Amino acid sequence: MLALVRAPSSSASCARRVGAVRWSSKSSASGFTDFGAPIGGTRKLPISPHLQIYRFPLNAIASITTRITGVGAAIGATVLAVPMILNPATVAPGILALKAAVPAFVPFIKFIVAWPLVYHTLSGFRHWYWDFSSKGLDSLAQVDKSSRNLIFASILLAVYIAFLL
Numbered sequence: 001m002l003a004l005v006r007a008p009s010s011s012a013s014c015a016r017r018v019g020a021v022r023w024s025s026k027s028s029a030s031g032f033t034d035f036g037a038p039i040g041g042t043r044k045l046p047i048s049p050h051l052q053i054y055r056f057p058l059n060a061i062a063s064i065t066t067r068i069t070g071v072g073a074a075i076g077a078t079v080l081a082v083p084m085i086l087n088p089a090t091v092a093p094g095i096l097a098l099k100a101a102v103p104a105f106v107p108f109i110k111f112i113v114a115w116p117l118v119y120h121t122l123s124g125f126r127h128w129y130w131d132f133s134s135k136g137l138d139s140l141a142q143v144d145k146s147s148r149n150l151i152f153a154s155i156l157l158a159v160y161i162a163f164l165l
Contacts, residue, residue: 058148062147062150066119119154126146
């Protein structure tokens, strides 16, 4: 039976981002385990890389963005709903005052509100399509193309909503 035991590491080995691993086997008579490490010896193995040096695939970024926009939409709806429930007469005048105070920023504010909603909605439609047809999942290239199209379409539609409506 093989057992993987973490040997005590010094601060120097942590600085090198390498940990020492001691392998032991009670059933091996040859002096070596199946992994090639001598019994009672140490073998240096690299520690897993941190997320900052890992490059996420485009589909993973699109999926994470879908989740973030969903949470943002829920928080935004809550932030708008609470004042409307407490005192509905203050919300509309507040929005009109914002439009009058900074009219040049109104399209940008509309874009900031519209893009997460549009992106999350289009991503939901994409997932429905994948769930019911399984088309477009044949290769990573097709999934990446779908993610690029999702990002491009959501930006175009949000710009249309923000600047033309």
